[in-house]
Amino acid sequence: MKKIAIIGGGAAGLMAGLFASRAGANVTIYEHNNSVGKKILASGNGRCNIINTTASSEDYAGNDPQFATYALKQLNFHYFEKFCHSIGLLLDIKDDGRCYPLSNEAKSVLIALKSAVSDAGVSIITDFKVTAITKNDSHFSVQTEHDKQSYNKILIATGSEAAPQLGATADGYCFARAFGHEIIPTYPSLVQLHLNSKNHHKMAGVKTTAEVTLIIDGKSNTKVTGDILFTAYGISGLAILDVSQRASHALMNKQRVSISLNLLPRYDRGELVSVIEKLFASVARHDIHTALCGLLPTKIITYLLEDAAVPQNTTVSSLNPKEIKKLAHLIGEWRFEVTDTHGFKHAEVSGGGVSTAQINNKTMESKRVDGLYFAGEVLDIVGKRGGYNFNFAWASGMIAGREMAK
Numbered sequence: 001m002k003k004i005a006i007i008g009g010g011a012a013g014l015m016a017g018l019f020a021s022r023a024g025a026n027v028t029i030y031e032h033n034n035s036v037g038k039k040i041l042a043s044g045n046g047r048c049n050i051i052n053t054t055a056s057s058e059d060y061a062g063n064d065p066q067f068a069t070y071a072l073k074q075l076n077f078h079y080f081e082k083f084c085h086s087i088g089l090l091l092d093i094k095d096d097g098r099c100y101p102l103s104n105e106a107k108s109v110l111i112a113l114k115s116a117v118s119d120a121g122v123s124i125i126t127d128f129k130v131t132a133i134t135k136n137d138s139h140f141s142v143q144t145e146h147d148k149q150s151y152n153k154i155l156i157a158t159g160s161e162a163a164p165q166l167g168a169t170a171d172g173y174c175f176a177r178a179f180g181h182e183i184i185p186t187y188p189s190l191v192q193l194h195l196n197s198k199n200h201h202k203m204a205g206v207k208t209t210a211e212v213t214l215i216i217d218g219k220s221n222t223k224v225t226g227d228i229l230f231t232a233y234g235i236s237g238l239a240i241l242d243v244s245q246r247a248s249h250a251l252m253n254k255q256r257v258s259i260s261l262n263l264l265p266r267y268d269r270g271e272l273v274s275v276i277e278k279l280f281a282s283v284a285r286h287d288i289h290t291a292l293c294g295l296l297p298t299k300i301i302t303y304l305l306e307d308a309a310v311p312q313n314t315t316v317s318s319l320n321p322k323e324i325k326k327l328a329h330l331i332g333e334w335r336f337e338v339t340d341t342h343g344f345k346h347a348e349v350s351g352g353g354v355s356t357a358q359i360n361n362k363t364m365e366s367k368r369v370d371g372l373y374f375a376g377e378v379l380d381i382v383g384k385r386g387g388y389n390f391n392f393a394w395a396s397g398m399i400a401g402r403e404m405a406k
C-alpha cells in the first residue's frame with residue numbers, strides 16, 4: 001500500500017486525499033491551521049462559488065493556461081455534479097455557469113467533503129506545519145515542527161500567499177524550489193486597486209455601475225462592465241476584481257497601468273451627448289451640479305466637474321455644445337492611474353507559482369522528481385472570478401490523488 005503525505009488541507013489537498021484513499025492508498029494530510037478548508041469557508045462571501053459549468057483553459061492565466069485543459073476535462077461539470085451528489089451536496093446552478101451549494105452556505109461544502117474524506121479513511125493532522133521535505137533514494141521525509149515521517153509519495157497542495165490571515169503561506173514555493181522547480185513570480189489577483197488621484201478617497205463609499213477599461217502602456221486591454229466602489233485607497237468592486245489579474249501582472253512587470261471608467265455604459269457616446277443635451281434643455285436654469293444629479297451619484301459629480309475644470313455653479317444654459325461634448329467625453333472616459341494592488345492580504349488568489357513546464361498535466365507529477373506531485377493554486381495557473389479557481393483545485397487534486405495511489 002502506497003504511503004502518501006499531502007501538504008495542505010485546502011480544496012486541492014482534500015480532493016486528492018479522498019481520491020487517493022479511495023484508490024487504496026494510506027493518506028495523511030498535514031495542515032498547519034487548526035482546521036482544514038479555511039478558504040472554502042471564507043469563499044464566495046460565505047457561499048462558496050464552488051465551480052463553473054463552462055470552465056475551459058481560456059478562463060485561466062499563467063505561462064501555459066493550456067496546462068489546465070486535461071484536468072478540466074477529467075473533472076467536467078457533469079462529473080463534478082455527480083461527485084457532489086455522491087457526497088451529499090446538491091448544487092444551485094446559475095444561468096451564467098456559476099454554482100453554489102444549494103444550502104447557499106460554504107459550510108455545507110466543507111462538511112460534505114470532510115465527511116467523505118474521513119469515511120475514506122484519510123488521516124488529517126492539523127496544527128502541524130511542514131517545514132521541509134527531502135528525498136533519500138525512493139523515500140520522502142516530511143519534517144514538521146514536531147516530528148519527521150517517511151512516505152512513498154508527496155503532494156504539495158499548499159496554495160498561494162493570497163489571504164495570509166486564512167493561513168496562506170509561500171511554503172509550497174520553497175519546497176518546490178528545493179527540488180529544483182522554477183517558480184514563476186507571484187502577484188496578487190482578484191484584488192482591489194490603488195489609484196493615484198487627488199479625489200478618489202473623497203468619493204470613498206460611492207458605488208455605481210461602470211464599464212471599466214484597463215489600459216496597459218497606453219493600449220486598451222480588457223473591458224468589463226459591473227460594480228465599482230471608490231475607497232480610501234483607490235477602487236474596488238466586481239468589475240475591478242475582474243480586470244485585476246492583468247493589472248497586477250502588468251504592475252509587477254513595471255508597465256504603466258491605468259483604468260478608464262465609462263460611468264454611463266448604457267449609452268453609446270453619441271447617445272450620451274444627446275441625453276445630456278435633452279436633460280440640460282429641460283433644466284436650463286439649474287446649476288450644472290444639480291442638473292447632473294439625475295444622471296450620476298452626487299459625490300462623483302463634484303469631482304468629475306473638478307476634473308473637467310467646470311465650476312460647480314455654472315448655469316447649464318451657459319454651456320456651449322463643445323463644452324457639453326467635452327463633459328460627455330469625460331463621463332465616458334474618466335481616467336485614473338493605477339499605482340498598486342491592495343496586496344496579497346486582500347487578494348482572493350495569486351498569479352504565478354510553480355512552473356507548469358516541469359509538471360506532467362496528465363498526472364500532476366513533477367518531471368524532475370519521481371513521486372513528487374503538485375495540485376491547486378500553488379501551480380502557475382490562476383482563474384477568473386466565478387468558481388474557476390476551485391474548479392482547477394478540485395480537478396488537479398482529483399488527478400493527483402488518483403495517480404499517486406497507483
Ligand SMILES: Cc1cc2nc3c(=O)[nH]c(=O)nc-3n(C[C@H](O)[C@H](O)[C@H](O)COP(=O)(O)OP(=O)(O)OC[C@H]3O[C@@H](n4cnc5c(N)ncnc54)[C@H](O)[C@@H]3O)c2cc1C
Binds near residue numbers: 129172
Ligand atoms: C476570501 C476568498 C474568497 C474566495 N472565493 C472563491 C470562490 O467563491 N470561488 C473560487 O473558485 N475561488 C475562490 N477563492 C479562491 C480559492 O479559495 C482558492 O483558489 C482555493 O482555495 C485553492 O485551493 P488550494 O487547495 O490550492 O489552496 P488552499 O485552499 O489555500 O489550501 C492550502 C492549504 O495549505 C495549508 N498550508 C500552507 N502551508 C502549509 C505548511 N507549510 N504546512 C501545512 N499546511 C500548509 C494552508 O493553511 C491551506 O489550508 C477565494 C479565496 C479567498 C481568499
